[in-house]
Amino acid sequence: MPRPSSALRLIGHRARQIGVLAVITGAATGLVVAGFERVVNDGLLAALLRAPLWVQAIGPMIGLAVAALALRWLTRGASPSTADEYIRSFHDNDHRLDLRPVPGRIVASIATLGAGAPLGFEGPSIYMGAAIGTWLQHRFSRYFNRTDTKVLLVCGAAAGVAAIFKAPATGMVFALEVPYREDLARRMLLPAMFSAATSYVVFAALNGTSPLLPVAGTPPFDLRDLLGAAALGLACGGGAHLFSRGLLASKDLASRMSAWIRVPLAGLAIALLFVAGRALTGESVVIGPGYSTIAWALEPNHAFGAIVALFVVRGLATMFAVSGGGAGGLFVPLVVQGALVGSAVSSLVHASPASASLFPLLGVAAFLGAGYRVPLAAVVFVAESTGRPGFVVPGLIAAASSQLLMGRWSVSPYQQDARKPMLEHRLQLPVSSALRTDAATVPPDATIEELFGHHIAELRLRMVPVVDGAAFCGIVTIEDVASLPRADWDTTTVADVMRTEVASGELQWTLRHAVTAMEEADTDRLVILDGDAFVGVVTTGEILKLDAILERAEEPDFAGPS
Numbered sequence: 409m410p411r412p413s414s415a416l417r418l419i420g421h422r423a424r425q426i427g428v429l430a431v432i433t434g435a436a437t438g439l440v441v442a443g444f445e446r447v448v449n450d451g452l453l454a455a456l457l458r459a460p461l462w463v464q465a466i467g468p469m470i471g472l473a474v475a476a477l478a479l480r481w482l483t484r485g486a487s488p489s490t491a492d493e494y495i496r497s498f499h500d501n502d503h504r505l506d507l508r509p510v511p512g513r514i515v516a517s518i519a520t521l522g523a524g525a526p527l528g529f530e531g532p533s534i535y536m537g538a539a540i541g542t543w544l545q546h547r548f549s550r551y552f553n554r555t556d557t558k559v560l561l562v563c564g565a566a567a568g569v570a571a572i573f574k575a576p577a578t579g580m581v582f583a584l585e586v587p588y589r590e591d592l593a594r595r596m597l598l599p600a601m602f603s604a605a606t607s608y609v610v611f612a613a614l615n616g617t618s619p620l621l622p623v624a625g626t627p628p629f630d631l632r633d634l635l636g637a638a639a640l641g642l643a644c645g646g647g648a649h650l651f652s653r654g655l656l657a658s659k660d661l662a663s664r665m666s667a668w669i670r671v672p673l674a675g676l677a678i679a680l681l682f683v684a685g686r687a688l689t690g691e692s693v694v695i696g697p698g699y700s701t702i703a704w705a706l707e708p709n710h711a712f713g714a715i716v717a718l719f720v721v722r723g724l725a726t727m728f729a730v731s732g733g734g735a736g737g738l739f740v741p742l743v744v745q746g747a748l749v750g751s752a753v754s755s756l757v758h759a760s761p762a763s764a765s766l767f768p769l770l771g772v773a774a775f776l777g778a779g780y781r782v783p784l785a786a787v788v789f790v791a792e793s794t795g796r797p798g799f800v801v802p803g804l805i806a807a808a809s810s811q812l813l814m815g816r817w818s819v820s821p822y823q824q825d826a827r828k829p830m831l832e833h834r835l836q837l838p839v840s841s842a843l844r845t846d847a848a849t850v851p852p853d854a855t856i857e858e859l860f861g862h863h864i865a866e867l868r869l870r871m872v873p874v875v876d877g878a879a880f881c882g883i884v885t886i887e888d889v890a891s892l893p894r895a896d897w898d899t900t901t902v903a904d905v906m907r908t909e910v911a912s913g914e915l916q917w918t919l920r921h922a923v924t925a926m927e928e929a930d931t932d933r934l935v936i937l938d939g940d941a942f943v944g945v946v947t948t949g950e951i952l953k954l955d956a957i958l959e960r961a962e963e964p965d966f967a968g969p970s
Contacts (some may be wrong), residue, residue: 469675471523527736
């Protein structure tokens with residue numbers, strides 16, 4: 409065992425190595441996301457928005473068709489999921505993010521978003537960053553221990569959000585917050601911070617630093633506005649609840665319906681909704697990620713009915729894009745819906761021109777925070793994307809109150825409520841990990857005197873499995889022996905007193921199954937069988953010992969010369 413000073417040096421050296429890899433992850437992600445935005449936003453989408461209206465209307469259908477072909481032929485039928493793949497991989501401790509579908513999913517994302525589907529760029533950005541981080545972590549796996557298996561995955565996701573939104577704090581907080589509905593990922597704050605900051609610098613150097621949602625001035629707010637923020641949060645929570653359920657249903661529909669049916673139906677529906685959006689606003693607010701829709705919502709003096717109608721039209725368009733198999737993000741669609749709810753409330757209460765932009769931006773924080781269950785990231789996003797930190801206080805109130813109506817729903821089916829305790833993770837291990845295959849057994853023809861002399865007096869066992877060859881027969885306990893007169897021990901066999909109706913487990917079980925069976929039988933040890941054959945014994949002591957060993961193994965490795 410090394411001296412404490414040597415151990416601390418080892419920890420510091422390892423932390424620096426991980427920090428360097430986090431920076432590399434951020435730089436690579438920033439570069440890739442910058443290229444992705446240039447191709448999709450500045451190239452394909454810009455060309456689409458300059459095209460005739462009929463081309464804009466059918467653009468999403470073409471994009472969905474190309475995406476379906478890419479997913480079928482380049483990924484062999486992988487789903488269009490992007491950000492969801494990050495969340496799912498985060499919770500899968502036994503497997504890395506599968507990198508084989510990455511090229512096909514990126515092609516599908518370019519087709520979907522470049523053709524105007526109403527989804528966000530952040531989904532593919534998160535996915536690309538997570539893929540880069542996963543590849544680097546696999547390449548340099550010797551620098552990571554058991555507790556660090558997802559560090560660069562998180563760093564890549566943080567870098568993707570930081571780059572595409574030009575918001576490094578949002579990227580860091582979102583990547584740590586989104587895996588859980590009521591918790592944060594731990595031990596990853598500093599690496600995610602390094603990665604997000606580096607990604608932002610690289611992206612900004614290539615694509616500029618202008619705020620995502622430019623807002624002039626700082627709208628004033630008083631106590632009445634803070635109460636309004638809480639009420640707006642409740643409205644957004646209810647809206648996000650319904651929107652999330654609709655999106656989850658759309659994802660389920662996309663997974664079950666043939667592309668030959670869902671793509672034309674979804675494309676036609678989006679085209680009709682595009683026409684409705686043009687009739688409402690005179691602008692192409694239904695296609696694209698939705699920044700033009702947010703700008704429209706920030707304008708004062710829109711009629712309440714028009715805003716509500718656009719909320720429905722844009723929301724349905726996003727659901728159809730998802731059900732059509734589009735590959736894109738849901739972060740920005742939530743932002744758009746929140747801005748529209750806030751604009752509707754602002755119109756309803758006849759907000760003053762000075763505070764006309766306050767309620768739409770509070771709606772952004774509340775709707776996003778509720779839909780993705782990321783209230784902190786939502787508030788930080790509003791502050792960073794507008795360049796106005798004055799929105800933090802009312803935004804926090806709106807985001808907090810919006811959580812009240814969400815229940816267990818969110819737009820991602822892979823989120824968990826909270827981090828599981830360490831022992832909770834251990835219980836998912838196979839029962840063989842705590843199995844004692846060398847447990848002492850006794851044949852059924854042995855006498856009680858023989859059983860007592862060796863197993864009870866010498867080995868101090870209170871329960872002994874009875875095994876005939878490999879076949880399990882039952883158990884005999886110290887209580888069974890004590891109930892016999894001492895004079896009968898030489899003439900009584902184990903088979904005469906053994907219990908045949910006993911709790912047992914199967915070799916295919918997990919430790920959770922074993923613990924449940926022991927609790928139901930009120931015992932601290934469980935016989936494990938493979939069919940009718942005796943395999944070994946699991947005890948609560950072995951399970952707790954395993955937990956202590958694995959917990960120690962997950963600490964920084966101090967082994968080495970002293």
